[in-house]
Structures are given as structure tokens and as C-alpha cells.
Amino acid sequence: MKNIIDELSWRGLIQNKVPGVEKQLKKRTTIYIGFDPTSDSLHLGSLLPVIILIHFQKLGHKSIALIGGATGLIGDPSEKKDQRIFLSLETLQKNTESIKKQLSKLLDFYSEKTELLNNFSWIKNISLLDFLRNVGKHFPINYMMSKDSVKKRIDNNKNNGMSFTEFSYSLIQGYDFLYLNKEKDCLLQIGGSDQWGNITTGIELIRKITGKKAYGITFPLVTKSDGIKFGKSEKGENIWLDRKRTTPYKFYQFWMNVSDKEIEKFIKIYTFFSKEKIESFILKHRKNPEKRFLQKRVAEEITQWVHGKKAYEEVVKISHVLFGKKYINELLLSLDEKIFFSIYENIPHMKLPYKEFEKGVFLLDILKKSSLFASKSEANRALNLNSISINKKLIKKNILIHKENLIGKKYILFQFGKKTFLL
Structure with missing residues (x-):
């Protein structure tokens, strides 16, 4: 044997x-x-x-x-x-x-x-x-x-x-x-x-x-970036296998955001690729680490295993919408209801009455109600630092948002910085 x-x-x-x-x-x-x-x-x-x-x-x-x-x-x-x-x-x-x-x-x-x-x-x-x-x-x-x-x-x-x-x-x-x-x-x-x-x-x-x-x-026990082990009773955020506790999107993004040093360790312990294949993957990754080849490979393998191929394909589409740069406005407008609902389920979200947008709602009033910021003043500082986008367009002042700004008469995509979203 x-x-x-x-x-x-x-x-x-x-x-x-x-x-x-x-x-x-x-x-x-x-x-x-x-x-x-x-x-x-x-x-x-x-x-x-x-x-x-x-x-x-x-x-x-x-x-x-x-x-x-x-x-x-x-x-x-x-x-x-x-x-x-x-x-x-x-x-x-x-x-x-x-x-x-x-x-x-x-x-x-x-x-x-x-x-x-x-x-x-x-x-x-x-x-x-x-x-x-x-x-x-x-x-x-x-x-x-x-x-x-x-x-x-x-x-x-x-x-x-x-x-x-x-x-x-x-x-x-x-x-x-x-x-x-x-x-x-x-x-x-x-x-x-x-x-x-x-x-x-x-x-x-x-x-x-x-x-x-x-x-x-x-x-060896696997630890989070703060040094605390992953565990059911441990403090801090955990990455669960149950999609109700950690969405497939968040699960996928965890692997995509692992550091280059950690991903070389994780591909060995979390996948079943052979030693030869893993060594070739690592060499390919080191030549162009900015392309995050290892992160993508591990994220694909483990997300499909835990959540299935369909869920994996869905989170890849969501990631493309949220982080893509080419033709993003056209892409947002062309997305069907199913994909938007999937995004809604996978990222932080909130509901607002549609009728409020007939007269218009100020951006800061929406952000104040959201989970993105602790206060209106904190949201205002982010706005002044050019850190807020609406439907992938950078916003530099406290504008009124009307129903014309809704995608499919239903959704608005807010972004704070590079990685924080709210629908």
C-alpha cells in the first residue's frame, strides 16, 4: 500500500x-x-x-x-x-x-x-x-x-x-x-x-x-488571520459550511482573499491534487502572483465540493459583477432578476419603500440606515474621501437618488472601498 x-x-x-x-x-x-x-x-x-x-x-x-x-x-x-x-x-x-x-x-x-x-x-x-x-x-x-x-x-x-x-x-x-x-x-x-x-x-x-x-x-489546527483557531465556540467571525450561516459567495471570497503565503499551505491541506500538480500550480502562481491563480484554483475546488457546481458558477458571476471593470454599466443593466436575487442573498442587503424614490432619497440617509456605517458622519467622511460608488459609479457628493437610479426598478448597488458592498 x-x-x-x-x-x-x-x-x-x-x-x-x-x-x-x-x-x-x-x-x-x-x-x-x-x-x-x-x-x-x-x-x-x-x-x-x-x-x-x-x-x-x-x-x-x-x-x-x-x-x-x-x-x-x-x-x-x-x-x-x-x-x-x-x-x-x-x-x-x-x-x-x-x-x-x-x-x-x-x-x-x-x-x-x-x-x-x-x-x-x-x-x-x-x-x-x-x-x-x-x-x-x-x-x-x-x-x-x-x-x-x-x-x-x-x-x-x-x-x-x-x-x-x-x-x-x-x-x-x-x-x-x-x-x-x-x-x-x-x-x-x-x-x-x-x-x-x-x-x-x-x-x-x-x-x-x-x-x-x-x-x-x-x-495541526488551522487558525484565522488573527491566530484564533476555527471553532464552533470561538469568538470572532467563522467560516461555516452551512450556506445559511456563511453564504457560498462569502465562502468563495474567503479563499480569494487568502494571502499568497497561506494559499501555498492551504492548497496542500484543503485539496486532493497530487504533489506534482500542486508544485506546478505554485510555480505558475509565483510567476504572476497578482493574477491570484492559486486562490482561484482553491476557491473553485472547495466551493464546488462544499456547495456544488451550480453555486460555484453563481458566485463567479456575482464576483464578476461586483469586482469587474470592463463594460460594468452595461453588465449591470443586462443582468436578469435571478442573478440580482442571488447577489441580494449573498451580500449585505436592506429593503426600502419604493415610493420614497419617487421624490428622491438622499444618499447619506440611505447609508445611515444601512450596515455599512455606524453613523451618518462616518458615511459623510467616506463620501468626502471618494470611497462611495452607486451602481459602480463613483459619487462625490450627497446626491438625491430617484427611481430612475434603480436597476430593473428594484435594486441599487452601493460600494464602499474595494470590497464592501450593499444591495
Whole structure:
């Protein structure tokens, strides 16, 4: 079999691994990766484990995607400063169904069917006494306290410490690995770098109860430009896979705006192009970086995978309208209602009464009501700096906008600077 470790290593998808895993992976191996259902959608960070599952399948291994319907009731404390807010069982069940649908679509697109499981189906049957007797007895407190996820959690919250609920999380995840090892002959667990402590707990539990050797691999966490990881509970803006939370246009534009340095890393970890093809793409990009060849290639590949070919073609048209320069006035006037509605759905928008435009509405009054500016004075400053356009025409004063200015008697396209739009 082709060496999966080599494949993932050159892509930058391995951070830590248990010794001996290379030898094990020369044979067909069952692996599993867990997905946390504390939100109703996956995001860019959780797209990485999906990609890794596919790489393993492509090279002949069997993969399991495990949704944490039970562990989600507790919340993983790894890399968290405070205890998570507990979600109701009903909410978690809805989230689980939503994520299950997303995983099925993503995995079926590229590979054989992955087995989808929910740990709630077996953990719900375990009594507290059985868990403490059969699992808890194998782990001294000193062992648990040595885990980075525990030490960091306590250090970051010295006043309140760490609840027993959070403290037990690693043992429950460890039990998942033991269960899958017994029932599915699963020998390898993979997770983000923050999961190393949880993974090794499972490996240790399997060794103590069955005497078998199990393995673990972690991959680096992907961070946003501010250094914060993509995560369901992280602060700041996230890039979601659900089009209701992040529109296909915004999703596409995220990739188009990635820096040249980052895009060379992202094409390796977020696409399935071969090493030879990626190296040729990078060389082509470096010759004319201003053409953003890599950004376009990655945006096309991932947007089609996540949102489909039709959505990709639609956002390309939208981008051409918003950022194109040639014949833009004629293009705006010739666009049909369907495309304008698509633009409306994908960028910031607002509604105003049509009758107001019969007498005319001042530009600054519209901008004041919009989400583009915090105040009328801020909008006025932007106008004085020649930063405002209407229907792709630069506006230098507070003009009255009449119904004659509406495209198709219905739309006005405002632009602030190069990349901020409002319809």
C-alpha cells in the first residue's frame, strides 16, 4: 500500500504520532475521527478531519466518522479557558442530524461510504457505577492531572478550577476508542493537536483492558488571520459550511482573499491534487502572483465540493459583477432578476419603500440606515474621501437618488472601498 504517512506529511497534516503507526498502516487499518455536535454546522476547521478521512480511504483504509452525541453533552475542555455552556439533549440531537447530513454529502463526494456513528448509542447504556469500576479505576489522578488539556484548563481558570464533569471528558472519549476497538477493530484515532491527551488516554485504556496496541495521530489546527483557531465556540467571525450561516459567495471570497503565503499551505491541506500538480500550480502562481491563480484554483475546488457546481458558477458571476471593470454599466443593466436575487442573498442587503424614490432619497440617509456605517458622519467622511460608488459609479457628493437610479426598478448597488458592498 502507498504510504499514508508520507502523503499526509508533505501536505503538513501531521503534528504528532504514536511510534509504530507507520508499520501498522502498511496493512488495511480501521481509523476513526470524532466530530463535536455543539453547533448545527461544521466549519473550515472541521473540514480538515473530513479531508484526512478521505485520504485514508483513497489509500485503502476503512474510516469511521464518530459524532459525539454523548460527549457533546459535556463539552471538551481542551484549549478552553472557561467551562462550555451545556446544551440540551434536544439541541444536540438536532445538531447531530445536521452534521450527519453534512458529513454524508462531503464524504460521498470523494470516496467510498464512510461509516457514520453516534457515541450516544452506546454511552447512554452505561451506568455511573459500571463506568467508575471498569474505566475510572485504570487512571490515577496524577495521570489525569499530567494532561495538557487539564493543566491548561486549571491554570487559565485558577479561581474556579475545573469541574468533575470536564475532568471526566478524557475518560469518556477514551472509552469511545475502546468500544470501537472491540466492536469495529479500530486501531487508530486521529484528531486535532488539542486532542493528543484524549487520544493517548484511549490508547492506554485499550492496552490495560485488552492488551492490544492502538495508535494515534494529530494534525495541526488551522487558525484565522488573527491566530484564533476555527471553532464552533470561538469568538470572532467563522467560516461555516452551512450556506445559511456563511453564504457560498462569502465562502468563495474567503479563499480569494487568502494571502499568497497561506494559499501555498492551504492548497496542500484543503485539496486532493497530487504533489506534482500542486508544485506546478505554485510555480505558475509565483510567476504572476497578482493574477491570484492559486486562490482561484482553491476557491473553485472547495466551493464546488462544499456547495456544488451550480453555486460555484453563481458566485463567479456575482464576483464578476461586483469586482469587474470592463463594460460594468452595461453588465449591470443586462443582468436578469435571478442573478440580482442571488447577489441580494449573498451580500449585505436592506429593503426600502419604493415610493420614497419617487421624490428622491438622499444618499447619506440611505447609508445611515444601512450596515455599512455606524453613523451618518462616518458615511459623510467616506463620501468626502471618494470611497462611495452607486451602481459602480463613483459619487462625490450627497446626491438625491430617484427611481430612475434603480436597476430593473428594484435594486441599487452601493460600494464602499474595494470590497464592501450593499444591495
